[in-house]
Amino acid sequence: MAANPPGQAFPNKARVAILAELEKERRRLIQTQSINTPGASISLSRPSLKEFRDNAEQQHIAAQQKAALQHAHAHSSGFFITQDSSFGNLILPVLPRLEPES
Numbered sequence: 001m002a003a004n005p006p007g008q009a010f011p012n013k014a015r016v017a018i019l020a021e022l023e024k025e026r027r028r029l030i031q032t033q034s035i036n037t038p039g040a041s042i043s044l045s046r047p048s049l050k051e052f053r054d055n056a057e058q059q060h061i062a063a064q065q066k067a068a069l070q071h072a073h074a075h076s077s078g079f080f081i082t083q084d085s086s087f088g089n090l091i092l093p094v095l096p097r098l099e100p101e102s
Helices: 006-035 049-075
Strands: 079-082 091-094
Touching (some): 049 079
């Protein structure tokens, strides 16, 4: 095999210098990240899209519950409460307990 021509040696040296510089930068970034506190990332400082959607959905459900409760009280002689239901009901009727007649 032929030896590298003199012009070929310079790109190899440049490549080694660039790789060494990249390695230094990588180590510096890793060290900087390890110094930072574990819970102080940018994703925690701003609410995520999922958290934003969940909050908006909760506010929407609360508004629906309030509207349903006002409607039920205005158009019914019964009494209703707001409560989370596994069946998706926004309001639940409250039935009074009647004392047994003696």
